[in-house]
Amino acid sequence: MTATPIYLDNHATTRVDPRVLDAMLPYFSEIYGNAASISHRFGWDAGDAVEAARGKIAELFNTDARNVIFTSGATEANNLALKGVLHAAPPGSHLITAAAEHKAVLDPAKRLSRSDYEVTVLPVDQYGMVDPQQIAESLRPNTVLVSIMSANNEVGTLNDIAEIAALCRERGVHFHTDAAQSAGKLPLDLSTTPIDLLSLSGHKIYGPKGIGVLFVRHGSPRIKLEPQLDGGGHERHLRSGTLPVPLIVGLGRACELCGETMVDEAARLLELRERLWTGLQDRLDGLTLNGHPEQRLPGNLNVSFDGVEGDALMNSMREIAVSSGSACTSADPQPSHVLRAMGVSDALTRASLRFGLGRFNTTEEIDRAVEVVADAVGRLRE
Numbered sequence: 001m002t003a004t005p006i007y008l009d010n011h012a013t014t015r016v017d018p019r020v021l022d023a024m025l026p027y028f029s030e031i032y033g034n035a036a037s038i039s040h041r042f043g044w045d046a047g048d049a050v051e052a053a054r055g056k057i058a059e060l061f062n063t064d065a066r067n068v069i070f071t072s073g074a075t076e077a078n079n080l081a082l083k084g085v086l087h088a089a090p091p092g093s094h095l096i097t098a099a100a101e102h103k104a105v106l107d108p109a110k111r112l113s114r115s116d117y118e119v120t121v122l123p124v125d126q127y128g129m130v131d132p133q134q135i136a137e138s139l140r141p142n143t144v145l146v147s148i149m150s151a152n153n154e155v156g157t158l159n160d161i162a163e164i165a166a167l168c169r170e171r172g173v174h175f176h177t178d179a180a181q182s183a184g185k186l187p188l189d190l191s192t193t194p195i196d197l198l199s200l201s202g203h204k205i206y207g208p209k210g211i212g213v214l215f216v217r218h219g220s221p222r223i224k225l226e227p228q229l230d231g232g233g234h235e236r237h238l239r240s241g242t243l244p245v246p247l248i249v250g251l252g253r254a255c256e257l258c259g260e261t262m263v264d265e266a267a268r269l270l271e272l273r274e275r276l277w278t279g280l281q282d283r284l285d286g287l288t289l290n291g292h293p294e295q296r297l298p299g300n301l302n303v304s305f306d307g308v309e310g311d312a313l314m315n316s317m318r319e320i321a322v323s324s325g326s327a328c329t330s331a332d333p334q335p336s337h338v339l340r341a342m343g344v345s346d347a348l349t350r351a352s353l354r355f356g357l358g359r360f361n362t363t364e365e366i367d368r369a370v371e372v373v374a375d376a377v378g379r380l381r382e
């Protein structure tokens, strides 16, 4: 049997933290009630666990627990945000988003543009960043929503979400951010940043797959959101369906751990990322860093290797698990639309690999990855 590869694909998904799994287990076998059952103890205990988790999730973002709407993940949260706001607005309303967004934003935006709505997809710069000024200039009287991601899932570039949120608030337009890659990794205070809607996903922060949140800001101006799933009226009638209590408990614990470890973990990942990058540069030439050199996720390194096909490189080094482009975006791999939007040539796009470093990676693994990648690139360039 071959040894387990070194996992460097933490943007695609993360391993469930053992402490998260421990918290979840009793909710499969002992506390298995339906959180909506209000007539007996099984239901009360499940309901209490859901509300405790909701509180922990809200606490990580310094916001009110009432703002937390559980979904199946960030894809559903993004769909609910975009379709929910547009469907509740008059036909012909306008949405602004950007070319480097995840498909879980771009595809619902495309669907909306095929029906009664107007959609503007803004370009990004060579780092994958959106210019807030361009957003300001693209706002129209009928614009109801701006959706810009916090951190890019391929190149790790961070947008200036605080500035974009502030300008949207000033102009009376709702602002949504897909924070699937940054939530729990970088601090965010929703009490001081005027974000109206925010998506996150459990499996990106060492929690389980199949659970996510759409934060929907309570209060004035009120956000009108049309539910995309009708049923039992769960989650303030915004997302019907029996709540997956074990997954919610897991997400609550995952958020709690992020709160405890985020600052140290970000510093550690940054160090590991620099070690990987300088290690590769010491061994190889013809490397191009994709994404912003500083404004990027601590655990992200996206590199193009001159003269090498990313897929061939991946296939020739089974000892490490990375991704060429964005394996998590689709079941239908295409050349990266993000790198394309950044103006990266087709050749360098094909030559790119994404390294996603996470909580469980060690210095030894990074040093080994440098050796394996450098050797494989050397062989392919021969």
Ligand SMILES: Cc1ncc(COP(=O)(O)O)c(C=O)c1O
Binding pocket: 011, 012, 072, 073, 074, 075, 076, 102, 104, 149, 151, 152, 153, 178, 179, 180, 181, 200, 201, 202, 203, 212, 328, 329
């Ligand atoms: C930025 C971003 N948005 C949305 C998603 C989709 O999240 P989920 O897998 O929870 O649906 C992902 C990852 O797949 C992502 O990286």
